[in-house]
Amino acid sequence: MTAVSAATATAPDAPLRRRPPSTPVFQVRDLWKVFGPKADRVPGSPEADLDAAELRRRTGCTVAVRDVSFDVHPGEVFVVMGLSGSGKSTLVRCLTRLIEPTDGRIAIDGEDVRGMDRGTLRQLRRHRAAMVFQHFGLLPHRTVLDNVAYGLEIQGRGRSERRRRAAEMVAKVGLAGLEGRRPGQLSGGQQQRVGLARALAADPEVLLFDEPFSALDPLIRRDMQEEVVRLHREEGRTMVFITHDLSEALRIGDRIALMRDGRIVQCGTPEEIVGSPADDYVRDFVRDVPREQVLTVRNAMRPVRDGEAGSGPALAPGTLVRDAIESVARTGLPARVVEEGRCLGVVDHATLLAVVAGVAGRAAA
Numbered sequence: 001m002t003a004v005s006a007a008t009a010t011a012p013d014a015p016l017r018r019r020p021p022s023t024p025v026f027q028v029r030d031l032w033k034v035f036g037p038k039a040d041r042v043p044g045s046p047e048a049d050l051d052a053a054e055l056r057r058r059t060g061c062t063v064a065v066r067d068v069s070f071d072v073h074p075g076e077v078f079v080v081m082g083l084s085g086s087g088k089s090t091l092v093r094c095l096t097r098l099i100e101p102t103d104g105r106i107a108i109d110g111e112d113v114r115g116m117d118r119g120t121l122r123q124l125r126r127h128r129a130a131m132v133f134q135h136f137g138l139l140p141h142r143t144v145l146d147n148v149a150y151g152l153e154i155q156g157r158g159r160s161e162r163r164r165r166a167a168e169m170v171a172k173v174g175l176a177g178l179e180g181r182r183p184g185q186l187s188g189g190q191q192q193r194v195g196l197a198r199a200l201a202a203d204p205e206v207l208l209f210d211e212p213f214s215a216l217d218p219l220i221r222r223d224m225q226e227e228v229v230r231l232h233r234e235e236g237r238t239m240v241f242i243t244h245d246l247s248e249a250l251r252i253g254d255r256i257a258l259m260r261d262g263r264i265v266q267c268g269t270p271e272e273i274v275g276s277p278a279d280d281y282v283r284d285f286v287r288d289v290p291r292e293q294v295l296t297v298r299n300a301m302r303p304v305r306d307g308e309a310g311s312g313p314a315l316a317p318g319t320l321v322r323d324a325i326e327s328v329a330r331t332g333l334p335a336r337v338v339e340e341g342r343c344l345g346v347v348d349h350a351t352l353l354a355v356v357a358g359v360a361g362r363a364a365a
């Protein structure tokens with residue numbers, strides 16, 4: 001079984017920067033990462049538009065990230081999703097220059113990352129944007145508590161503070177009572193939780209997860225996804241999460257960047273990606289998603305007809321179609337979509353079925 005952990009540690013007096021409220025945590029503009037000889041000649045050149053095999057044949061280079069721009073907002077779970085080889089890991093490693101970008105701009109809290117010297121970068125990775133890897137073992141001879149405290153130890157925190165904070169984090173991830181065990185005495189899911197607690201103990205502003213749960217069996221995986229969502233709700237910490245699993249992305253993401261061949265082909269909320277795919281590739285990607293579990297009544301409703309505004313159950317615009325189906329089935333009446341006392345529209349059997357059948361736009365027309 002694998003475990004997660006985080007790059008942690010720094011001097012105890014390191015400055016923790018606080019950004020003005022509206023500044024994105026990460027701002028990425030026109031970012032390229034090209035592997036191979038003379039890589040810096042590729043971005044923006046005619047060769048950059050060649051297909052991967054031809055580019056490799058002519059230049060020996062691979063474009064892993066291709067002219068990518070996006071923002072990560074404070075407090076959101078931003079998911080980078082795509083098939084194997086689409087560039088997810090390279091992109092996220094570029095954010096803290098674990099991989100050196102070839103071209104483009106990256107800012108954290110408005111501060112230029114590409115201009116940072118080595119010391120500042122180390123601070124960045126340890127304090128501000130900690131990476132939680134899938135294959136990053138816990139220390140086998142240390143207890144759960146000491147594993148969680150490890151990052152704080154390297155940060156130079158005092159023993160009592162370390163133990164207090166580590167115990168807090170162990171409880172937070174649901175492992176209270178197991179503090180004295182060693183990693184080998186834990187299940188895979190429990191080991192993941194230790195890794196998560198270790199990352200949280202260091203209190204980074206952003207957690208960067210690289211497929212942390214992909215080696216777990218489906219039930220434990222689901223458990224860990226819920227754990228991440230819960231921690232996110234409780235703490236409001238910004239998270240960037242890589243996955244190749246669409247259902248995982250839809251479950252945990254506030255927004256999803258869908259990558260293909262190094263490009264972001266669509267960036268939006270789960271509802272935008274499933275409800276309004278940007279092209280045939282995205283449409284194909286989300287074809288099998290149960291739409292009623294992602295789309296809300298705001299996008300399913302039709303205009304109100306005479307006499308409807310005062311009857312039927314009232315639903316908030318953000319209600320999932322799945323839940324609206326239950327209301328309509330239970331009452332036998334069309335449901336009103338109500339916001340601040342105003343009826344915005346109505347969902348009835350036909351509009352809800354149209355969502356399930358994937359013909360919602362056509363039915364509303």
Ligand SMILES: Nc1ncnc2c1ncn2[C@@H]1O[C@H](COP(=O)(O)OP(=O)(O)OP(=O)(O)O)[C@@H](O)[C@H]1O
Nearest residue numbers: 035062063064083084085086087088089090091244
């Ligand atoms: N060090 C490297 N040298 C050359 N090419 C690389 C290097 N690292 C990655 N690549 C290539 O860059 C592309 C993107 O790889 P990357 O690992 O970022 O994709 P990914 O979407 O994270 O894939 P996976 O889900 O399999 O981890 C791939 O074509 C890969 O072969």
